[in-house]
Amino acid sequence: MSKLTDVPKRILIGRALRSDRLGETLLPKRVALPVFASDPLSSVAYAPGEVLLVLSVAGLSAYHFSPWIAVAIVVLMFTVVASYRQNVRAYPSGGGDYEVVTTNIGPRAGRTVASALLVDYVLTVAVSISAGVENLGSAVPFVVEHKVACAIGVIVLLTLMNLRGVRESGTLFAIPTYVFVAGVFTMIAWGAFRSVVLGDEMRAPTADYEISPEHPGLAGFALVFLLLRAFASGCAALTGVEAISNGVPAFRKPKSKNAATTLAMMGLLAVTMFCGIIALATATDVRMAENPARDLFHDGVPLGSDYVQHPVISQVAEAVFGQGSPLFLLLAAATALVLFLAANTAYNGFPLLGSILAQDRYLPRQLHTRGDRLAFSNGIVLLAAGAGVLVWAYGASTTRLIQLYIVGVFMSFTLSQIGMVRHWNRLLATEKQQAARRGMIRSRAINTFGAFFTGLVLVVVLVTKFTHGAWVALLGMGFFYALMTAIRRHYDSVLEEIAAPEVPGDDMVRPSRVHSVVLVSKVHRPALRALAYAKLMRSDSLEALSVNVDAEETRALHAEWERRGIEVPLKVLDSPYREVTRPVIEYVKNLRKESPRDVVSVIIPEYVVGHWYEQLLHNQSALRLKARLLFTPGVMVTSVPYQLQSSEAARRRARKRANWAAPGSVRRGPAERSKDSSPHT
């Protein structure tokens, strides 16, 4: 069964799971953590740097505020984690923020959250890949010299992998994530040991630089505003926390409890790493600036546009482990890999969210079908194109992309927590049992605080970042919102139009007879087969129809018809302008006019070939005729396919496609078995 080419793939990502074995794979916590946490954990690779960067606007002295900002982010992280632990318990179905908000607040808020999430997926890809390239670039200078090209290269690679249908595997996530986490913790521990015990003076590569503040001596309201902006940038560390709430069905039982525990573990890890990196950055005198070329000086000389500002995590690693040391290189590689995995989670999430939205008729219905390669492909290509444009437009700069990033996240956080508060209110209205009530009241309190706090952050983010780029994200959300509204309106109006009447036949003329027409051009196997099938159908009348495009061919057709004694009458339509479509359409319309209660069944023999370019050589008139006939009322159009030998190739391809594995299956958990899964008759 397996081919030779599968071997490298299997080495790379582990043995592929067969689709029907999907139901057996449930994730233990130690695998679920890396699968769901690569996104939030990886953000500690860029979030601390963004905080320092913003603070530098007020000069080096403002760096002293960084521990306070770290504390605020830790509090926020605990709040969000505690809030989502309630979500996970209340919605073990894995509906996520969209389901919570739609159910508890309403469809408009639901669409808002969905728009925010869609934009966020695009930004996750753009930000994570840009950050990954920057981290890789701290070890491999070539990468950072061709930043945009490398970032787009990674996007293309991820896109191709996902289009081909690479299945997520626990191992694929586990190894780099655990290496990354272990590396950061080793760094923090070794740094603390060197500093406290050995008394080493560790110095970051940028420690000797001076910062020329854009606004020196900032104070009062302006300083508060700057601190809030720094805090808002640091909130990037919280992106992806909600992922687990979408993935509860993938956990082993007890699902909700395990998911909640994993969420707590993830929060703890992220917070510790974030604070450790900030602490090390302070200890090693890392210097970062928003405009390093202009605002960073060495011996009084500005560094100039050639200077590449490396991420804070790599500067700290250099200080602790030493430039070019194996541990430094390992950490840089693991960081980049985890960031690319974080981007890959968006490739899984985007089409899955699309399928849920399609189910609610906000997106084209065909996206609804799970594991439908084509639907997923469209989503994947759309996501990649969006991320590619952003990366290109923002020069693959994490700092510039971050400005767009956090709006969507906190919009869905806030709405989700408001939804949860309503959820508990509704339950409390009916719940009588005291113990249960107490639990609900506690949960409601947590969610209320979560809603309040994340709402506050949302306002801070909007106010401090609107002009810096958040407006682009809002524009994107507006686009998705309008699109979904329009699609839903269209589906609703169609639904109304096609709704079956209560009294049968109140507007439909009951058809009385069928007049079958077989289109023939020559007496060949496809035509004979179509005639044979048509005869079997026993319609009220049956005739063969040909269009006289070429007088000689028509004569030959007549002669052959008689010679073979085919008993179906042959009618030939004249077509002075060698058209096929119009004469047939007009003939069919006339038939209908003569007896309006009859149905005309047009039967078209079709060749089936194996390649699209062969397809171009056949059936084109048939296709156009079919398209036109569909607009003619009272007609049914039947294709009788005749499979040519070359069609075997296409059948093989189709079979292969059918075994394609949709991305995101692992994190989504096994498909819900429907309650009535036995075939009905």
Next chain:
Amino acid sequence: MSKLTDVPKRILIGRALRSDRLGETLLPKRVALPVFASDPLSSVAYAPGEVLLVLSVAGLSAYHFSPWIAVAIVVLMFTVVASYRQNVRAYPSGGGDYEVVTTNIGPRAGRTVASALLVDYVLTVAVSISAGVENLGSAVPFVVEHKVACAIGVIVLLTLMNLRGVRESGTLFAIPTYVFVAGVFTMIAWGAFRSVVLGDEMRAPTADYEISPEHPGLAGFALVFLLLRAFASGCAALTGVEAISNGVPAFRKPKSKNAATTLAMMGLLAVTMFCGIIALATATDVRMAENPARDLFHDGVPLGSDYVQHPVISQVAEAVFGQGSPLFLLLAAATALVLFLAANTAYNGFPLLGSILAQDRYLPRQLHTRGDRLAFSNGIVLLAAGAGVLVWAYGASTTRLIQLYIVGVFMSFTLSQIGMVRHWNRLLATEKQQAARRGMIRSRAINTFGAFFTGLVLVVVLVTKFTHGAWVALLGMGFFYALMTAIRRHYDSVLEEIAAPEVPGDDMVRPSRVHSVVLVSKVHRPALRALAYAKLMRSDSLEALSVNVDAEETRALHAEWERRGIEVPLKVLDSPYREVTRPVIEYVKNLRKESPRDVVSVIIPEYVVGHWYEQLLHNQSALRLKARLLFTPGVMVTSVPYQLQSSEAARRRARKRANWAAPGSVRRGPAERSKDSSPHT
């Protein structure tokens, strides 16, 4: 009926002919001449210049050879015209070179001619438009300063006009062509009068320049080679002469005689104009060079890259009429317009040749249908793209494009004349009557001389121009030849595969029963209609089939089914992975496996909407299912369309499209009425 927007169009091109009035429009000679002759007549606008240009390589003294080259071209023109008068008489059907060669030499030679003609059509557009822009540029400097952009602009304009379906009208051709011819004759006459009678010394704007010859003092073989190259370039004057032989059916009766007369008139006009312009150029001391920037000097200083070399016809007109005089401007405008019309003839010829080639199964069959908008559109876009690329690649330089141009023309001339010789040989083998034999022997002699002469020119063109660009044209022909061969091979193999067996049923299992399956997802009007139609068909068994993608929807479907008491049994297929296609395909395959002699009829309700973007929201699973079902043997696939209100818009558009007028109808003459045009039953 007519809209306001039609008015400017009608002013521009005269009242459009209705498709069914096409049969009444036959061309009198005075209209046929401009319709068919714009291409060959317009080439006198650039051919004389090309001759001088090549001669300049050997220095100013070589200009003295120009009358001899003109004589050679006149002889050649008479030969070609005389030869094609035989074609017109022998083939009044308007088959043209392709028919003559295929009938008399064979399919390979036919394909060669067809390839040459296709390439030639592309080059006609590129060369004529470039020359037109250069002529317009002699009056309007802006145009020549943005030569490539203007040329591509004209291509886009012509393409849009032809895609919209602007019908050729005799008047459209007659006015600019007759103005152009009258202008050139006036110029020649007035120039001769001024020079001979008044004794004026007319001087071209370039008369004072000196030429620095690339190869001064060329002699012997090298000089002969140069003269041959100049002759080959001058042969551009002969392009398009064969057009009349394609258009015989468009002439009034006696068709062949009128066509032959028109051909002679055209030859005479072209030759006179060509010689007159060469004579005036000599008299007014026009100076042209292949590389004017380098090789033309004024007072010993090279003119440099800013210098724009105007076409010889405009330089002569300037000398005769005076720069900026009304007659000069009128002639420049008429020249440009005639050249654009010449380009337009290719827009008509390319798809028509395509339709003939499609009839012989060298190109996709759908091109065969005359007046089929889509088929014509493909040809038009292909032609425009090819010409656009050439214009862009060669900087809209007539001189550089001419190098590619003449190979194809003389390839088809030569093969056509060889074919005619064979034609007469074949007739002479059976003809007994002396008078007829004498005529045939005379015709054969003319065609033999024609074949010999044009063959010689072909060799000269190939030898002198191969490295200058003719290889590009040969490459293009090779591409078309290979494509046509491959397409024909495919069709032949399919034809063999589908040929009906002589003994009926020798390999086809005679189907015995039909099992009908109606796909339903909800109980709505489209589904009810499909069920009603399916019941009418009285197949051996009938059931409704649904795929359980969503347990709740399936339950609702069951309930509704029972509530309405629909008597067709409902079967529900389970689909744990929310797929639609696979369960249905497998179910159908199983049905076939159980009773292989049965046919399965799958009936699919379809929504019909009005816009492509609405279409994206519907039927996608149905479309994919249909595509897969076509690969399943023993299946017939029926669409039962349900027209939504918005589909009315699409029906209107389709009706409008159906009234589209294909380009080239006038020159092609009315369609052959088939001999048995009454409907048969």
